[in-house]
Amino acid sequence: MTYRAPVSDYQFIFDHIVDFSAVLNSESFSDVDQDTVLAILEEAGKLASDVIAPLDRGGDLNPAQLVDGVVKTSPGFADALGQVAEGGWIGMLASPDNGGMGLPLTVGTAVNDMMSGACLALSLYPLMCQGQIEALEHHASDDLKAVYLPKLVSGEWCGTMNLTEPGAGSDVGALRTKAERNGDGSYSITGQKIFITWGDNDFSENVCHLVLARLPDGAPGTKGISLFMVPKVIPNEDGSLGEKNSLHVVSLEHKLGIHGSPTCVMEYDGAKGWLVGEEHQGMKCMFTMMNNARLGVGVQGVGIAEAATQKALAYAQGRVQGKSPLGNEGAGIIDHADVRRMLATMRADTFVARSIALACGVALDLGRTVPEQQARGAFLIPIAKAFSTDIGHEVAQTGVQVHGGMGYIEETGAAQYARDARITSIYEGTNGIQAMDLVGRKLMDGGEAAFALLDEIETFAEAARATLPKRAIAVWNSAETLREGLETVLTLPMNDRFGVAVPFLRAFARVLGGYFHLKAAIAEGGDGPRSRLAAFYIKRMLPEHRALLAQVRLGAQDIYALSPEDLTV
Numbered sequence: 001m002t003y004r005a006p007v008s009d010y011q012f013i014f015d016h017i018v019d020f021s022a023v024l025n026s027e028s029f030s031d032v033d034q035d036t037v038l039a040i041l042e043e044a045g046k047l048a049s050d051v052i053a054p055l056d057r058g059g060d061l062n063p064a065q066l067v068d069g070v071v072k073t074s075p076g077f078a079d080a081l082g083q084v085a086e087g088g089w090i091g092m093l094a095s096p097d098n099g100g101m102g103l104p105l106t107v108g109t110a111v112n113d114m115m116s117g118a119c120l121a122l123s124l125y126p127l128m129c130q131g132q133i134e135a136l137e138h139h140a141s142d143d144l145k146a147v148y149l150p151k152l153v154s155g156e157w158c159g160t161m162n163l164t165e166p167g168a169g170s171d172v173g174a175l176r177t178k179a180e181r182n183g184d185g186s187y188s189i190t191g192q193k194i195f196i197t198w199g200d201n202d203f204s205e206n207v208c209h210l211v212l213a214r215l216p217d218g219a220p221g222t223k224g225i226s227l228f229m230v231p232k233v234i235p236n237e238d239g240s241l242g243e244k245n246s247l248h249v250v251s252l253e254h255k256l257g258i259h260g261s262p263t264c265v266m267e268y269d270g271a272k273g274w275l276v277g278e279e280h281q282g283m284k285c286m287f288t289m290m291n292n293a294r295l296g297v298g299v300q301g302v303g304i305a306e307a308a309t310q311k312a313l314a315y316a317q318g319r320v321q322g323k324s325p326l327g328n329e330g331a332g333i334i335d336h337a338d339v340r341r342m343l344a345t346m347r348a349d350t351f352v353a354r355s356i357a358l359a360c361g362v363a364l365d366l367g368r369t370v371p372e373q374q375a376r377g378a379f380l381i382p383i384a385k386a387f388s389t390d391i392g393h394e395v396a397q398t399g400v401q402v403h404g405g406m407g408y409i410e411e412t413g414a415a416q417y418a419r420d421a422r423i424t425s426i427y428e429g430t431n432g433i434q435a436m437d438l439v440g441r442k443l444m445d446g447g448e449a450a451f452a453l454l455d456e457i458e459t460f461a462e463a464a465r466a467t468l469p470k471r472a473i474a475v476w477n478s479a480e481t482l483r484e485g486l487e488t489v490l491t492l493p494m495n496d497r498f499g500v501a502v503p504f505l506r507a508f509a510r511v512l513g514g515y516f517h518l519k520a521a522i523a524e525g526g527d528g529p530r531s532r533l534a535a536f537y538i539k540r541m542l543p544e545h546r547a548l549l550a551q552v553r554l555g556a557q558d559i560y561a562l563s564p565e566d567l568t569v
């Protein structure tokens with residue numbers, strides 16, 4: 001069973017769960033209409049299902065390799081990425097002024113979901129390029145834009161982001177890569193970066209690295225960091241390719257999953273670079289790139305969850321073990337209550353994670369002109385990143401369980417989803433760091449964006465009582481419990497907040513899930529497959545929020561009460 005892009009699910013979510021019509025009606029996207037969006041989703045769905053998904057297993061079995069200093073990519077990847085570029089998918093979010101499609105982020109998020117479900121390793125390539133294009137659009141000088149943007153948008157060149165160093169992972173401010181002024185407007189970059197996704201390949205004409213480095217007069221920590229464009233091949237003034245830059249791939253990492261994505265150790269040896277944004281303002285520029293990248297990584301979790309659910313469902317229908325408790329002759333294991341429970345959990349959480357990601361996309365699209373929506377988007381980003389990738393990982397693990405022993409055997413592909421999904425909760429800011437961002441920076445507004453979301457949920461649940469009283473009351477109550485939890489979090493000193501950040505983030509996502517499932521059930525008139533899934537979620541999965549929020553009052557004290565010695569047996 002190969003992956004099929006779930007185009008109808010995006011349509012349903014756009015129409016009934018998130019306010020996508022507001023995006024289409026907004027000034028920012030006056031050129032985009034509903035029919036175009038549907039055609040785009042269908043086209044992307046075909047590419048994901050028919051061209052990209054068939055490469056997933058081959059990429060896993062034939063990892064990218066370093067051969068004579070150049071990364072040799074997995075079979076078929078170059079051709080498929082050529083088709084991704086030709087279709088305009090790399091530049092789908094870029095401004096039409098730079099040759100892009102100028103699509104709403106919400107649509108781009110759905111497309112990235114499909115690409116990730118089809119082949120996560122391959123999908124990282126366009127994702128890195130999209131992030132770089134966005135950073136350049138916002139922060140680069142006109143000269144840099146003129147040289148780099150057309151080539152990046154067309155897909156002739158590709159982009160990477162270089163933050164991580166051996167001593168600087170979550171703590172980006174600890175980086176040691178140096179930048180020196182050359183006196184001619186360019187800079188010399190020296191240092192080593194590790195874990196660089198798609199740091200090289202054997203098909204694009206140029207690889208453009210965005211590198212964080214510190215100038216001699218840069219302050220210690222994140223404040224003194226600058227961002228540089230450091231290309232593999234230095235472009236001439238007319239945009240043609242000139243001499244090779246002094247940088248190279250030292251080695252490729254051997255990883256648990258995403259074998260088709262080359263993860264490179266990069267060495268910059270006085271490489272020529274050009275400043276992006278202002279000196280010492282690199283983190284600000286990088287944050288532009290990281291925000292959308294976080295949403296992009298969030299939907300990687302959704303994509304994997306979708307693919308794992310599809311595979312498990314197909315397997316459970318075909319695999320026969322014992323008699324059907326429902327009396328269906330020759331029925332598969334799907335008739336066993338526990339298997340049906342696992343599949344329903346997978347489907348219910350995939351829907352929640354997808355809805356959260358698309359709601360975040362809508363808020364960020366509307367947030368271009370509406371400050372409250374911008375605040376909502378910022379609040380939802382860590383939830384969309386952390387919850388969705390946790391779900392990708394959990395659903396993929398459950399998918400292995402549904403397959404029984406065959407899930408542990410590589411041939412079915414269920415195990416690959418579990419291995420591939422694991423990284424998504426680590427890179428682009430670990431999920432722990434995301435949760436700290438949620439309870440720290442994202443509550444700096446006194447909880448305004450969070451309370452506004454809770455108000456919206458309660459208003460909807462109140463109105464839904466007339467149609468689905470039990471479900472609506474359960475959702476209303478969950479929002480109220482979360483409100484109390486939020487009020488408690490706001491009273492805590494910061495490190496106590498950090499001690500409860502992860503359960504708080506998950507509780508928030510659980511309640512959002514109740515809201516989105518209730519909306520789905522109401523859209524269906526309270527009777528149908530989505531309503532039955534909503535009932536399953538609200539009765540069985542939503543109550544998790546209570547146990548999670550019970551931890552909120554504890555702060556961090558009981559955690560620190562355990563000394564390192566206590567943890568040693």
Ligand SMILES: Cc1cc2nc3c(=O)[nH]c(=O)nc-3n(C[C@H](O)[C@H](O)[C@H](O)COP(=O)(O)OP(=O)(O)OC[C@H]3O[C@@H](n4cnc5c(N)ncnc54)[C@H](O)[C@@H]3O)c2cc1C
Nearest residue numbers: 161162163164169170195196197263426427428429430432
């Ligand atoms: C396959 C892969 C691809 C990657 N691609 C890229 C890329 O393209 N570009 C790039 O720059 N980087 C990339 N990375 C790096 C990735 O973003 C980092 O691995 C990640 O940010 C975590 O940093 P670290 O590995 O140093 O872990 P650490 O920072 O050492 O974290 C270890 C643990 O400690 C926790 N922790 C750390 N600090 C704190 C804190 N202050 N409070 C609470 N908990 C904390 C973390 O949550 C984590 O659980 C990639 C990594 C991998 C494995």
